[in-house]
Amino acid sequence: MSKPGVLSLLRNIINEFRGYGMKEFEQIQAKKAALKSAMAELELRRKEERAQQEAATLAALRATINEMKKIDEQMDRQGKAMEAMFDEMQRATQQMMEEKMKQQQQLARKVAQQVAKSGDTKDMDSLLEATLGNETTPKPETNRDQTTKP
DSSP, X not given: OOHHHHHHHHHHXXXXXXXXXXXXXXXXXXXXXXXXXXXXXXXXXXXXXHHHHHHHHHHHHHHHHHHHHHHHHHHHHHHHHHHHHHHHHHHHHHHHHHHHHHHHHHHHHHXXXXXXXXXXXXXXXXXXXXXXXXOOSOOOOOOSOOOOOO
């Protein structure tokens, strides 16, 4: 066999097998493209799901924050109401104390006037008790005839 004959034979063999596997290769390429498309679609779906989950989480967080703000505002209002009530109680207590002090001063003046009228300072405790309407201090029992017998 001559050289040109061998080359011709090789050319024929190559041409014969040139299309061999092309069909399968094209099918593989088509499957590869379809898989890439499916992967891209899956990735897009995942991103959409993730975005939806993040949006839902964000909405829940916003709702929680709004609820916490409402609670905070309510607590502020209650705190202010309690402060106002406490201030009112302090004013009422102060007023009651001032009234009580005025009453005590009036009673003290009354006792002082009665003592001044009677001129007897020994009887001051009994006058004070009678004026107050109750016994505030116990009277010590005194015996004017304190004589010791031998």
